[in-house]
Amino acid sequence: MKRKTPQEAATSRETTERLLDTVERLFGEHGYDGVGMRLLAEAAKVNLGAATYHFGSKQALYVEALMRRLRPVNGERLRLLRVAQANARGRPLLVETIVECMVRPPYVLGLEHPGFHALLARGLFMPPPFLEAVFQGETEPINAAFVAAFRRSLGAVPVDLIHLRVTFSMGALLMFSVRMGTLRPQRHAKFDDSLLQEVIRFIAAGLQSAPAVPPQEWPPNPRPAKTHSE
Numbered sequence: 476m477k478r479k480t481p482q483e484a485a486t487s488r489e490t491t492e493r494l495l496d497t498v499e500r501l502f503g504e505h506g507y508d509g510v511g512m513r514l515l516a517e518a519a520k521v522n523l524g525a526a527t528y529h530f531g532s533k534q535a536l537y538v539e540a541l542m543r544r545l546r547p548v549n550g551e552r553l554r555l556l557r558v559a560q561a562n563a564r565g566r567p568l569l570v571e572t573i574v575e576c577m578v579r580p581p582y583v584l585g586l587e588h589p590g591f592h593a594l595l596a597r598g599l600f601m602p603p604p605f606l607e608a609v610f611q612g613e614t615e616p617i618n619a620a621f622v623a624a625f626r627r628s629l630g631a632v633p634v635d636l637i638h639l640r641v642t643f644s645m646g647a648l649l650m651f652s653v654r655m656g657t658l659r660p661q662r663h664a665k666f667d668d669s670l671l672q673e674v675i676r677f678i679a680a681g682l683q684s685a686p687a688v689p690p691q692e693w694p695p696n697p698r699p700a701k702t703h704s705e
Contacts, residue, residue: 491529494519498540503593507537507603538609541598544584544591549617551580556620567627571679577621577641578648578678582671585652586662592652599649629682633690637682644678 497519501510512533516523530536555576559568585592598606618641625637632640651674 490519490521490525494521494526494529494536495540495543498536499544499588499594500590502537502540503590503597506597506601507533512536534603534605537603538606540594541609542613544588545595545613548580548584549613552577553617553620555579556624560624568624570625570628570683571675573621573624573628574644574675574679574682577644578674579671581645581648582652582674585655586667589652589655592649596649596653599646625682632682632686635693636686636690640682643681647678648674 494515497515501515501518512526513523515533515536516526519526526536530539556573559572559576581592599610602610618638622634622637622641625632625641626634629637655670
């Protein structure tokens with residue numbers, strides 16, 4: 476295979492990024508089923524063959540658009556948590572410290588790339604069939620690390636409820652991030668940080684609150700058991 480020249484490599488990267496930016500915007504606005512490959516190629520100002528060459532399929536293009544931002548931000552969340560734990564020298568972390576490690580990176584991402592959270596919200600609430608396994612593989616190890624940290628700091632809250640409250644927390648952050656543009660039409664560092672501190676305080680308060688239903692009174696999960704054919 477002929478090696479690309481530096482100029483060809485730069486052109487290829489520029490084409491790839493332009494495609495992914497277009498995917499992020501159009502799939503965020505119209506959903507996975509609302510946009511075809513031809514429309515994506517036209518909007519990105521590349522030919523259809525180039526889009527197919529770089530990614531192979533619409534599904535692969537969609538997944539890559541999610542992962543190019545989701546994977547680094549998850550890595551940063553985990554890095555912040557590990558640093559905080561190292562600084563704590565074996566002591567349980569303050570709940571607000573854990574929450575800040577969990578929400579600061581996606582919050583900052585939403586400020587820098589507001590269209591991404593619209594894409595992510597659509598992917599979570601109206602997911603194409605292939606996406607559940609992608610999300611599970613990417614987010615479950617990260618969520619497990621945060622749940623473990625919360626368990627050490629929230630001894631009175633059952634672990635199943637911690638899992639549920641972490642899901643509530645990230646859902647609230649996501650929907651807030653989607654709407655953030657209406658709260659501040661332009662970037663303002665002090666205002667943005669003040670909003671973040673309010674988000675952290677809100678989420679931490681919910682995580683630390685007493686269970687609404689005592690654990691011993693929780694009914695069994697009503698979801699039907701999976702059959703062997705599923």
